[in-house]
Amino acid sequence: MNYRTDKYGNKLSVLGFGCMRFPKNPDETEKLFDEALAAGINYFDTAYMYSGNEAALGRLLEKKGAREKVNVATKIPPFMCRNRADFDRIFGKQLDRLKTDYIDYYLIHMLNGPEQWRELCEAGAKEWIAEKKERGQIRQIGFSFHGEQGAFIKLIDAYDWEFCLIQYSYLDVNNQAGLKGLRHAASKGVPVFVMEPLRGGLLADKLPLEAEKIFKGVNPSASSASWALRWLWNHGEITLLLSGMKSAGQIRENAATADYAAENAFTERETDAVERVAAVFKASDRIPCTGCRYCMPCPAGVNIPECFSAYNDSRSFGKVSGIAQYIRNTGAMISKKGSAGSCVKCGKCSPRCPQGISVEAELKTVRKRMEPLWFRAGMPIVRRFTGGGRRKRGST
Numbered sequence: 189m190n191y192r193t194d195k196y197g198n199k200l201s202v203l204g205f206g207c208m209r210f211p212k213n214p215d216e217t218e219k220l221f222d223e224a225l226a227a228g229i230n231y232f233d234t235a236y237m238y239s240g241n242e243a244a245l246g247r248l249l250e251k252k253g254a255r256e257k258v259n260v261a262t263k264i265p266p267f268m269c270r271n272r273a274d275f276d277r278i279f280g281k282q283l284d285r286l287k288t289d290y291i292d293y294y295l296i297h298m299l300n301g302p303e304q305w306r307e308l309c310e311a312g313a314k315e316w317i318a319e320k321k322e323r324g325q326i327r328q329i330g331f332s333f334h335g336e337q338g339a340f341i342k343l344i345d346a347y348d349w350e351f352c353l354i355q356y357s358y359l360d361v362n363n364q365a366g367l368k369g370l371r372h373a374a375s376k377g378v379p380v381f382v383m384e385p386l387r388g389g390l391l392a393d394k395l396p397l398e399a400e401k402i403f404k405g406v407n408p409s410a411s412s413a414s415w416a417l418r419w420l421w422n423h424g425e426i427t428l429l430l431s432g433m434k435s436a437g438q439i440r441e442n443a444a445t446a447d448y449a450a451e452n453a454f455t456e457r458e459t460d461a462v463e464r465v466a467a468v469f470k471a472s473d474r475i476p477c478t479g480c481r482y483c484m485p486c487p488a489g490v491n492i493p494e495c496f497s498a499y500n501d502s503r504s505f506g507k508v509s510g511i512a513q514y515i516r517n518t519g520a521m522i523s524k525k526g527s528a529g530s531c532v533k534c535g536k537c538s539p540r541c542p543q544g545i546s547v548e549a550e551l552k553t554v555r556k557r558m559e560p561l562w563f564r565a566g567m568p569i570v571r572r573f574t575g576g577g578r579r580k581r582g583s584t
């Protein structure tokens with residue numbers, strides 16, 4: 189494992205673990221945690237809003253006696269903080285869940301603009317942070333960001349941040365904070381951590397065939413994921429990146445890439461290949477969903493991330509297998525409930541999406557492709573024979 193030292197002298201593994209996608213099964217989670225420690229990962233990121241996630245990490249830290257060996261990062265939801273009492277209540281819960289009495293890297297979650305920061309300051313954020321730092325309960329203070337570039341630059345200038353967490357990948361050079369934001373933060377001496385380096389897996393194993401060919405033409409043995417990660421570590425401005433690894437194999441692969449990735453190591457040919465892949469990807473009509481589930485739950489029961497995942501897979505692996513996945517994962521044929529057609533256009537989801545996806549509009553696109561006419565015609569018949577996904581009277 190390679191390590192980079194932030195300006196406060198903390199030695200951080202260049203590969204951090206994004207815990208948001210921890211499996212539901214605690215045994216599987218434990219295996220991943222063990223694998224991550226064995227690989228030398230010493231940074232684990234969670235959030236108050238990731239259901240059950242802080243508690244799962246806390247249990248593992250305690251069970252493995254790992255608290256002092258790793259850095260714990262967690263996030264406070266600004267929309268729940270109206271005054272000092274709110275900050276205290278949430279922070280106290282987080283310490284309990286994580287079974288610790290301090291947080292190494294504490295973030296304001298999705299702080300997307302200076303106006304939001306001003307409101308937090310009015311609620312007493314600056315004084316509260318100063319107090320927690322004074323007591324050693326917060327070691328470094330930062331924020332995570334999914335807004336526009338101009339807002340990011342203003343936020344960086346608005347406070348003495350000790351780090352920040354931005355979405356960045358070769359698809360994000362001109363998106364959200366972007367390259368300009370990354371360089372601005374670095375020029376101000378703010379260490380930059382990166383999330384969604386693989387865009388929720390889209391850049392790992394779901395590249396368009398044409399894009400894969402470009403990478404293979406330059407290096408036949410390197411995986412698409414390793415290209416995306418190496419490209420990021422090539423930037424000296426980036427301290428570490430978070431990957432939400434879901435299997436021991438993914439941890440091993442990413443850690444192996446982290447072993448040899450270095451800054452300014454990309455050749456001109458490699459840089460050119462990445463730029464061409466980004467152009468192919470952008471032209472490939474994927475929905476930029478990372479599967480973060482911030483838009484969920486949908487009151488009408490639409491399984492939004494699965495609808496988008498099946499749609500994207502249909503673009504990568506063909507329509508037939510995409511539709512099969514769509515039926516399997518959304519219950520489209522049987523109950524309709526999770527499918528795109530169940531959307532009642534309540535408008536709750538889009539404002540919660542960090543990728544700025546217009547969910548209602550994209551669900552229409554999904555429906556058009558994934559529910560062709562023959563499919564819609566067959567739905568009522570299948571439902572008749574299956575009870576429409578509803579339990580029959582008297583059944584158990």
Ligand code: SF4
Pocket residue numbers: 485486487488489490492530531532533534535536537538547548551
């Ligand atoms: S707009 Fe549609 S998909 Fe979004 S939350 Fe409302 S019903 Fe669900």
Ligand code: SF4
Pocket residue numbers: 476477478479480481482483484492493496540541542543544545547
């Ligand atoms: S639609 Fe947006 S909020 Fe929902 S899972 Fe995808 S990226 Fe996340």
